[in-house]
Amino acid sequence: MTRRLFIYATLAFWLAVIGFAASPLWLPAENATAAAAPAPLLDAAVPGALVGTPDNARSLAEVARHTQIDDCWMAIDGEVYDLSNYLPEHPSELEVIVAWCGREATQAYRSKGKGKAHSVRADRLLARYRIATLRRP
Numbered sequence: 811m812t813r814r815l816f817i818y819a820t821l822a823f824w825l826a827v828i829g830f831a832a833s834p835l836w837l838p839a840e841n842a843t844a845a846a847a848p849a850p851l852l853d854a855a856v857p858g859a860l861v862g863t864p865d866n867a868r869s870l871a872e873v874a875r876h877t878q879i880d881d882c883w884m885a886i887d888g889e890v891y892d893l894s895n896y897l898p899e900h901p902s903e904l905e906v907i908v909a910w911c912g913r914e915a916t917q918a919y920r921s922k923g924k925g926k927a928h929s930v931r932a933d934r935l936l937a938r939y940r941i942a943t944l945r946r947p
């Protein structure tokens with residue numbers, strides 16, 4: 811009786827060991843879909859912003875084609891921003907900011923046109939509208 815119990819217990823033990831060792835074969839791989847998915851184009855840390863890779867770099871000539879209120883790009887500090895959706899929100903007179911659409915606007919942004927820097931809140935807001943890095947000539 812004790813001998814039979816010993817045999818069953820040993821058998822059960824080894825079955826459990828084999829089952830555990832082979833678990834990768836029968837359990838669904840958790841990261842299989844994540845690994846197969848393409849790298850995200852959107853930067854998770856900055857909602858709406860594209861990841862700055864050399865592939866999506868834009869030249870100043872391209873920026874210069876977006877000069878309208880409803881199609882406004884600016885180059886600021888080596889990055890390109892599409893501010894079309896932001897312009898109506900800007901607290902100044904519209905023409906103050908629209909004047910910089912399609913242009914390299916780093917100094918204008920840093921000085922607000924009057925030697926006073928934008929706030930940290932403005933910097934965070936700006937980051938949301940980044941679409942590319944600026945391609946240097």
Ligand code: HEM
Nearest residue numbers: 901902906907910915918919922923928929931932935936
């Ligand atoms: C590049 C051209 C720009 C110019 C000339 C400009 C100028 C100004 C002016 C005159 C004011 C109001 C007066 C003041 O607060 O001192 C202002 C405020 C503000 N601007 Fe701009 N701006 C520009 C771009 C931007 C951009 C691209 C953003 C963000 C996406 C932005 C965000 C803000 C915010 C949030 C304020 C409120 C005050 C602050 O937080 O600094 N501006 N800006």
